[in-house]
Amino acid sequence: MKPMRIFAVARKEFLHIFRDPRSLAMAIAIPMLLLVLFGYALTLDVDDVPIAVWDRDATPASRDFISRFSASPYFTIVRHVDGYEKARHCIDSGEALAFLVIPEDFSETASTGQEIPVQFIVDGSDSNTATIAMGYADTVAATWSRRVMMELEQRLAGKSSSLPVDMRPRVWFNPDMESKNYIIPGLIAVIMMVIAALLTSLTVAREWERGTMEQLISTPVKGPELILGKFLPYFVIGMFDVFLAVLMGEYMFHVPLRGSAALLFFMAAIFLAGALSVGMLISIVTKSQLLASQLAMVVTFLPSFLLSGFMYAIANMPRPIQVMTHLVPARYFVALLKGIYLKGIGLEILFVEAGLLAVFGIVVVLLANVKFKKKLV
Amino acid sequence: MTVTDTKHAVTVRDLTRRFGSFTAVDRVSFDVSPGEIFGFLGPNGAGKSTTIRMLCGILAPTSGAGSVAGFDIMTQSEKIKAHIGYMSQKFSLYEDLTVEENIDFYSGIYRIPREKKKERKEWVIEMAGLASHRDARTAILSGGWKQRLALGCAILHEPPVIFLDEPTSGVDPMSRRKFWDLIYELTGKGVTVFVTTHYMDEAEYCDRIGLVYRGELIALGTPEELKNEHMKEDVLEVACDRPQDAMEAVEKVQGVKEAALFGRGLHVVADDAGKTVGALRSFLEMEGYLPTRVEGITPSLEDVFVSLIEARDRAQQPQKEVAG
Numbered sequence: 273m274k275p276m277r278i279f280a281v282a283r284k285e286f287l288h289i290f291r292d293p294r295s296l297a298m299a300i301a302i303p304m305l306l307l308v309l310f311g312y313a314l315t316l317d318v319d320d321v322p323i324a325v326w327d328r329d330a331t332p333a334s335r336d337f338i339s340r341f342s343a344s345p346y347f348t349i350v351r352h353v354d355g356y357e358k359a360r361h362c363i364d365s366g367e368a369l370a371f372l373v374i375p376e377d378f379s380e381t382a383s384t385g386q387e388i389p390v391q392f393i394v395d396g397s398d399s400n401t402a403t404i405a406m407g408y409a410d411t412v413a414a415t416w417s418r419r420v421m422m423e424l425e426q427r428l429a430g431k432s433s434s435l436p437v438d439m440r441p442r443v444w445f446n447p448d449m450e451s452k453n454y455i456i457p458g459l460i461a462v463i464m465m466v467i468a469a470l471l472t473s474l475t476v477a478r479e480w481e482r483g484t485m486e487q488l489i490s491t492p493v494k495g496p497e498l499i500l501g502k503f504l505p506y507f508v509i510g511m512f513d514v515f516l517a518v519l520m521g522e523y524m525f526h527v528p529l530r531g532s533a534a535l536l537f538f539m540a541a542i543f544l545a546g547a548l549s550v551g552m553l554i555s556i557v558t559k560s561q562l563l564a565s566q567l568a569m570v571v572t573f574l575p576s577f578l579l580s581g582f583m584y585a586i587a588n589m590p591r592p593i594q595v596m597t598h599l600v601p602a603r604y605f606v607a608l609l610k611g612i613y614l615k616g617i618g619l620e621i622l623f624v625e626a627g628l629l630a631v632f633g634i635v636v637v638l639l640a641n642v643k644f645k646k647k648l649v
Numbered sequence: 650m651t652v653t654d655t656k657h658a659v660t661v662r663d664l665t666r667r668f669g670s671f672t673a674v675d676r677v678s679f680d681v682s683p684g685e686i687f688g689f690l691g692p693n694g695a696g697k698s699t700t701i702r703m704l705c706g707i708l709a710p711t712s713g714a715g716s717v718a719g720f721d722i723m724t725q726s727e728k729i730k731a732h733i734g735y736m737s738q739k740f741s742l743y744e745d746l747t748v749e750e751n752i753d754f755y756s757g758i759y760r761i762p763r764e765k766k767k768e769r770k771e772w773v774i775e776m777a778g779l780a781s782h783r784d785a786r787t788a789i790l791s792g793g794w795k796q797r798l799a800l801g802c803a804i805l806h807e808p809p810v811i812f813l814d815e816p817t818s819g820v821d822p823m824s825r826r827k828f829w830d831l832i833y834e835l836t837g838k839g840v841t842v843f844v845t846t847h848y849m850d851e852a853e854y855c856d857r858i859g860l861v862y863r864g865e866l867i868a869l870g871t872p873e874e875l876k877n878e879h880m881k882e883d884v885l886e887v888a889c890d891r892p893q894d895a896m897e898a899v900e901k902v903q904g905v906k907e908a909a910l911f912g913r914g915l916h917v918v919a920d921d922a923g924k925t926v927g928a929l930r931s932f933l934e935m936e937g938y939l940p941t942r943v944e945g946i947t948p949s950l951e952d953v954f955v956s957l958i959e960a961r962d963r964a965q966q967p968q969k970e971v972a973g
């Protein structure tokens with residue numbers, strides 16, 4: 273390996289990228305655009321669910337119950353109605369997503385300590401949001417009921433009592449239960465995997481298609497020199513993308529980075545080396561830009577999206593699929609990024625993932641070098 | 650068998666390349682001496698590029714042996730690559746890079762030492778006449794400029810053997826002339842040039858020529874040797890009316906072997922020019938072709954090649970009929 277040749281190839285490749293606005297857009301604008309789009313689209317939090325209320329009881333007790341909803345951050349009461357027809361209209365027009373009906377005998381039943389059938393009607397056309405809104409409503413109602421029960425018991429027994437089990441859930445690592453906090457780190461991993469492979473998927477194939485490779489393979493340049501030289505500029509761009517993505521996570525999505533930024537970039541470097549080499553390998557094998565870019569997209573996007581644990585927890589997958597996820601490099605990077613971002617943990621815990629990522633990178637780099645031949649046909 | 654020949658710049662024995670069942674280069678053998686301009690001449694698809702690629706180490710031969718610049722073509726292709734310059738048939742520099750950037754790239758690839766780098770770069774720019782275009786993107790250059798720049802980049806490291814695959818195709822006549830001047834300049838310094846072409850006139854500029862046809866080398870020698878030895882018949886030049894019709898008609902004349910259109914007239918191959926001139930002229934006059942000129946000439950290389958190729962086709966015809 274001669275540094276002079278590697279440098280010559282790297283410089284030339286840099287010039288290609290900077291001369292071509294499309295490749296620049298692909299290298300920098302597209303990943304950031306994807307991060308913004310997916311970042312907002314995939315954030316699963318549901319807050320401020322607009323609801324309509326029909327208070328058929330209209331007593332202090334029913335008003336107190338309703339006030340629990342308006343005080344909760346999860347709901348906003350957009351309208352008080354009287355009748356199902358009007359409520360239905362609210363939901364059809366999209367003004368409200370759910371409808372709360374307080375029965376006429378609400379306060380009466382409450383004072384006896386019996387079960388009160390409160391109706392909560394949800395627009396199920398977005399089942400995800402509906403499920404989450406129902407969960408919130410349950411929580412609000414349960415908290416209210418518990419308090420009422422305790423007051424009732426106190427009055428009856430004349431002494432204070434407590435429930436046998438007082439469960440106080442506390443969420444660690446993501447205390448606000450904000451989905452963006454785990455979506456964004458995973459998203460960075462998935463986007464970088466796809467973009468890195470796409471970037472390099474064109475580089476060798478382009479030279480075969482344009483005929484410049486025929487000239488190049490007639491020179492004493494060695495395969496590894498050519499591959500490393502081509503790799504370097506994309507590596508720099510990839511690291512710059514990671515840097516931008518981390519900045520956007522911090523200032524746009526307000527995802528707190530609890531762990532070490534240095535560790536994050538170090539892991540990103542290992543991951544990028546593997547991901548860029550995947551694209552390079554595809555480019556070397558196919559010798560066609562179109563085929564290479566399509567193949568790069570297919571082999572990186574779906575597995576990274578579905579099997580990396582970024583959206584769907586690997587533990588919940590069927591056993592054979594779980595085994596398959598081990599072949600998806602993004603899986604390790606997602607685990608690393610989530611670990612560093614959310615838990616602030618370091619290499620002492622993440623070394624398995626880091627090691628497997630490195631092994632993946634080394635295997636792909638070796639394969640790319642073996643597959644590159646300085647011969648036609 | 651390995652052939653490592655240091656007396657010759659290029660040596661090839663029974664070089665063969667098959668693509669599937671198709672034989673693109675068939676048992677080709679020849680030698681090229683140092684400092685020689687060796688022309689490889691043949692129609693499209695004859696196997697010129699395939700041969701040159703095998704010699705440059707970028708295409709594996711199916712069988713045969715040979716050496717280039719003293720290195721074995723079967724086992725030392727990477728060594729060969731350090732000692733040759735290759736200019737492929739298709740323009741293969743980077744069109745989005747400037748003239749200087751392309752030169753700098755290849756200087757890096759050939760590891761031209763720092764102290765020589767500048768001098769070599771200036772030499773290429775001057776040789777290609779690109780002094781006022783050094784910062785221009787290669788894409789905007791004319792064919793002649795591109796081709797001279799490509800040559801410059803291929804010989805930055807001053808290789809002793811240069812392979813040029815149809816370097817002048819699609820280039821204007823002035824630029825072709827200039828390009829050949831460059832080739833002479835290089836051979837003047839002892840460089841060996843292996844050049845393929847399908848231009849007959851360019852073949853005349855070569856020291857020696859190999860004629861390839863359908864993968865086989867069918868003739869080898871200096872232009873003079875080919876004209877004198879391979880052409881046993883004589884050639885008559887005919888200027889007349891309606892040469893197309895005349896071409897078919899004259900084949901009936903006693904002593905005429907074949908006729909081909911040549912320029913605006915005909916070239917007629919005959920066993921003996923002296924005996925045929927009279928008969929041919931009176932035949933043309935009688936048939937109303939109004940001949941203005943009928944005379945024996947020294948055959949051109951094209952005559953030689955046409956005659957060799959036709960002889961080849963005639964020889965293979967009966968075999969095919971038997972086989973088919």
Ligand SMILES: Nc1ncnc2c1ncn2[C@@H]1O[C@H](COP(=O)(O)OP(=O)(O)O)[C@@H](O)[C@H]1O
Nearest residue numbers: 649668673691692693694695696697698699700
């Ligand atoms: N890679 C290849 N695969 C299959 N056939 C090929 C390949 N390269 C060349 N050929 C065939 O070999 C023959 C000789 O080609 P080539 O050497 O390029 O001819 P020339 O340079 O004399 O025009 C042609 O018929 C061509 O189609």
Ligand SMILES: [Mg+2]
Nearest residue numbers: 697698738815
């Ligand atoms: Mg050719």
